[in-house]
Amino acid sequence: MSAPIPLLDVRGLTKRFPVKAKPFSRQKKFVHAVEDVSFSVGRGEVVGLVGESGSGKTTIGRTIMRLTDPTAGQIVYDGTDIAHLPRRQMMAFRRKIQMVFQDPFASLNPRSKVGELIAEGMEIHGIGTPAERRAEVSRLLGLVGLSAEAAQRFPHEFSGGQRQRIGIARALAVSPGFIVADEPVSALDVSVQAQVLNLLQDLKEQLGLTILFIAHDLSVVEHFCDRVIVMYLGRIMEIAPRERLYAAPKHPYTEALLSAAPVPDPDREGKRIVLEGDIPSPINPPSGCVLRTRCRYALPECAQIVPPLREIAPGHLKACIRDDIL
Numbered sequence: 043m044s045a046p047i048p049l050l051d052v053r054g055l056t057k058r059f060p061v062k063a064k065p066f067s068r069q070k071k072f073v074h075a076v077e078d079v080s081f082s083v084g085r086g087e088v089v090g091l092v093g094e095s096g097s098g099k100t101t102i103g104r105t106i107m108r109l110t111d112p113t114a115g116q117i118v119y120d121g122t123d124i125a126h127l128p129r130r131q132m133m134a135f136r137r138k139i140q141m142v143f144q145d146p147f148a149s150l151n152p153r154s155k156v157g158e159l160i161a162e163g164m165e166i167h168g169i170g171t172p173a174e175r176r177a178e179v180s181r182l183l184g185l186v187g188l189s190a191e192a193a194q195r196f197p198h199e200f201s202g203g204q205r206q207r208i209g210i211a212r213a214l215a216v217s218p219g220f221i222v223a224d225e226p227v228s229a230l231d232v233s234v235q236a237q238v239l240n241l242l243q244d245l246k247e248q249l250g251l252t253i254l255f256i257a258h259d260l261s262v263v264e265h266f267c268d269r270v271i272v273m274y275l276g277r278i279m280e281i282a283p284r285e286r287l288y289a290a291p292k293h294p295y296t297e298a299l300l301s302a303a304p305v306p307d308p309d310r311e312g313k314r315i316v317l318e319g320d321i322p323s324p325i326n327p328p329s330g331c332v333l334r335t336r337c338r339y340a341l342p343e344c345a346q347i348v349p350p351l352r353e354i355a356p357g358h359l360k361a362c363i364r365d366d367i368l
């Protein structure tokens with residue numbers, strides 16, 4: 043039996059940002075934000091994308107949305123490589139992939155009413171008549187657990203959790219097939235985080251949403267994601283089905299990240315593994331394996347070769363040459 047075709051297939055995605063050169067410097071420098079990243083997301087799947095600050099998570103999200111152009115690589119969505127689509131054709135694609143942000147209203151007009159903000163995407167894409175759009179806004183507000191009257195109010199009148207519900211309604215308004223949720227609960231209190239995560243879980247089941255869920259630490263995605271991708275300094279370290287990743291991490295970086303997460307699991311208690319030293323500069327990342335400068339298992343050869351992401355068990359991939367650890 044062949045595997046089903048993924049909804050999103052990212053191959054060799056690379057994004058480098060040019061750094062402003064010093065006067066008279068002949069060397070052009072780049073921030074290596076994302077380096078040769080490959081992964082796929084199946085229809086109806088929720089995939090977590092986890093890593094420390096600066097590991098390249100948002101850049102991947104923004105490149106998939108084509109808010110920024112990739113330096114290299116393919117982004118195949120539903121059979122079409124959108125990494126190289128002309129602007130005009132990209133417009134039609136914009137609707138299919140939507141983003142939910144950490145602060146959904148940071149970039150929106152605070153003088154617009156919630157109803158207008160939710161309907162904006164429908165208007166841009168010419169969906170429905172004004173009356174149909176108003177009805178749809180009411181339906182969407184109900185779907186995210188808010189009353190229809192919310193449409194007449196302003197974003198600042200709502201709490202953080204409610205604002206995130208409005209952000210989700212806004213993303214859903216154009217019936218996307220894929221949602222990139224970039225740390226949607228990071229700014230919320232823990233109790234409110236659980237409510238918003240539950241809402242996303244319900245919506246996933248109700249609407250069959252496909253979600254790439256970006257988070258800083260592994261605890262947020264533990265109960266929500268089918269699979270988890272762990273990143274460090276622009277590269278994928280490990281990909282695994284959720285249960286396997288938490289029960290039997292196979293990459294030294296995942297091991298360290300898990301041991302740092304505040305989990306109430308006695309088995310994991312007291313095994314806190316601290317990575318040595320600071321995170322290197324993404325302008326001049328280490329040769330070979332990017333983790334090697336901080337890895338307690340590093341061998342001399344780790345400086346020589348970039349470890350390929352290889353499958354070590356069905357659906358479980360790691361980028362580490364050592365199989366005699368963990």
Ligand SMILES: Nc1ncnc2c1ncn2[C@@H]1O[C@H](COP(=O)(O)OP(=O)(O)OP(=O)(O)O)[C@@H](O)[C@H]1O
Nearest residue numbers: 059073075094095096097098099100101102258324
């Ligand atoms: N527009 C830009 N110009 C230059 N460098 C950038 C730009 N956007 C991101 N970077 C750099 O690319 C790297 C990856 O950034 P990115 O925001 O993708 O990380 P992240 O994993 O989302 O981090 P965080 O958890 O803090 O949100 C960082 O070193 C960042 O400074």
Ligand SMILES: [Mg+2]
Nearest residue numbers: 099100101224
């Ligand atoms: Mg980010």
